[in-house]
Amino acid sequence: MFKHIVIIGNSAAGIAAAEAVRSKNKEIKLTIITQEDYCGYYRYFLPEMLDNSIAEKDLIFKQKDFYQQSKINLILNRKVEKINVKRKQIFLQDKTKIDYDSVIITSGRTMKPPKGLKGANKNGVVSIDNIVQLKQIKKLIHCCQTVCILGANFAGSKIPVFLSKLGLDVKLFVSPDDFLSVILEQKGRDFFKEYSQRNGFELISPADVVEIFGDSDIKAVKLDSGKVIGCSMLIIDKYYQPNTKFICDTVLETQNGIVVDEFLRTNVVGLFAAGNVAYNKAEWNCFWPESFAQGTAAGLNALAYVSQDADFQQYKGFPGVMNFSFLGLPGCCIGEINTSDINGSEELVSINSDGFTYKRIILKDDFVQGVVGIGKGIDLEVFSELILKKIKVTEFKNNLLSENVSCLLYSNAIGL
The missing domain is CATH 3.50.50.60 (FAD/NAD(P)-binding domain)
Structure with missing residues (x-):
């Protein structure tokens, strides 16, 4: 059998x-x-x-x-x-x-608001874990004027663009532990606040919702700053539990x-x-x-x-390359991007306000630890090799933020 x-x-x-x-x-x-x-x-x-x-x-x-x-x-x-x-x-x-x-x-995992978040059970407080919840949001949208989003992880970093296209007033609240906060440093956060305004929604950071007001339906949210913002929907993209x-x-x-x-x-x-x-x-x-x-x-x-086979396969972790969509822009992360996990790290940052591109390079002892690239036309392939081959970049560190970094590094015969 x-x-x-x-x-x-x-x-x-x-x-x-x-x-x-x-x-x-x-x-x-x-x-x-x-x-x-x-x-x-x-x-x-x-x-x-x-x-x-x-x-x-x-x-x-x-x-x-x-x-x-x-x-x-x-x-x-x-x-x-x-x-x-x-x-x-x-x-x-x-x-x-x-x-x-x-x-x-x-x-x-599923979104489960903490018990301390008052009003989390009101109508209009939703998450976007599955198709059923997505359909619920689509029905509620037609009755909304202002939509608030708590959390900028994978769903929260994409939703504002789509909702603003529908003519809604959208506000995105970003807390320090969100994906957006991890991949960006302060200059990047300021840059994307401006980008958000240009694209029809507001990014508020750092911010967290501490209370939700309304009778049976949501009417407003209170932020940890004390500010109260009226809204008829709150989409939560955090508090995920297994x-x-x-x-x-x-x-x-x-x-x-x-x-x-x-x-x-x-x-x-x-x-x-x-x-x-x-x-x-x-x-x-x-x-x-x-x-x-x-x-x-x-x-x-x-x-x-x-099968009583002793040959088990060891899982060593997935290579640190991740593609994503960020506020309507293509993005990619390579390697370790959370500087709180890297003692003595150094950062190089490049921002192009006209072309809406962002590049962040994390170094330690002149070895590349991780890279974040957001925007069209950013090529990060060369950085994968710098990380995997553990190549010291001291001699060409000043060129790492160049738009044609791949050509420069390959032409310098650095072992790539």
């Missing part, structure tokens, strides 16, 4: 895990459980649905025939209630019981997520975790590419476990 691998979650990590299993074994029993009523879709592009830049059907990147052809039992719209790790059984909310030999948890409620009665170790080792194994034999729900002491950044890479490793290792 074939072994059974169950995957909880149907986004990047979950689908990658399933594909990894099937790449090595075509017959093992494989099940994916998701509480959503959709096949796999690109969550990163949800904001593009606000102004219909992307249709709902175009978000779906795995159709039902993928699951059928891959012999994957896809269970939609069913919530996992609990896992009994001793009996190796999963219980769904409708009392369905599923036996397993190995489980890969890829249930992701979806781990169904493991509360287990002995699974958690610490800002389900703790895993370098093989994506939890402290319970046969259980693996990957993506945003997983936590490793290396503090991996689980954006889409890394979640996919983790899912692949978890899938291969779960298969190795049920």
Whole structure:
């Protein structure tokens, strides 16, 4: 009888895990459980649905025939209630019981406002975790004049552009722990405040919402500065917590997520975790590419476990290259960009106000640690090689901010 691998979650990590299993074994029993009523879709592009830049059907990147052809039992719209790790059984909310030999948890994270945020349960306070929530926002938009956005992470850094195109008054509140605050230093923050005004929305930083006013519907928000701003919608893009409620009665170790080792194994034999729900002491950044890479490793290792194969695949982290969209501009990060993690770092910054480009280079002892580039036409490929090959840049440091830096460095024969 074939072994059974169950995957909880149907986004990047979950689908990658399933594909990894099937790449090595075509017959093992494989099940994916998701509480959503959709096949796999690109969550990163949800904001593009606000102004219909992307249709709902175009978000779906795995159709039902993928699951059928891959012999994957896809269970939609069913919530996992609990896992009994001793009996190796999963219980769904409708009392369905599923036996397993190995489980890969890829249930992701969900926005959960802190208890101290007064009024967070009012109508019009929303997040953008999934398609259902996105549709809710689209319905509410027609009744809105002013929309506030709390948090500038991946959704929050894209939404203002789409909402301002619809003629709405948009205000973006950025706190120090947001993605925007990490990738920009002070000059960059000031530059993008000006950029925001030119593009029809307001960026307020640093700022946090401490209270939400209104009866049943939101009417205004109060900032930590004491300022009160009227609005009829607050979109929250922070306070994300791992979806781990169904493991509360287990002995699974958690610490800002389900703790895993370098093989994506939890402290319970046969259980693996990957993506945003997983936590490793290396503090991996689980954006889409890394979640996919983790899912692949978890899938291969779960298969190795049920096959009693000692050849586990070590996950060493995803190469630090990340592409993103930032306030309507293309962006890219390479390497380590959080200077709070680098003692004795030095920064080089270049801003082109006319062309709306921003480049930030983080150095330590004249070695490039990380680079941020935002705007059209910025080529950061050469910096990947400087980082990977650990090339000291002392002799040409003054040229690193040049627009034709690639030509200059390659022509200088520095070993690239």
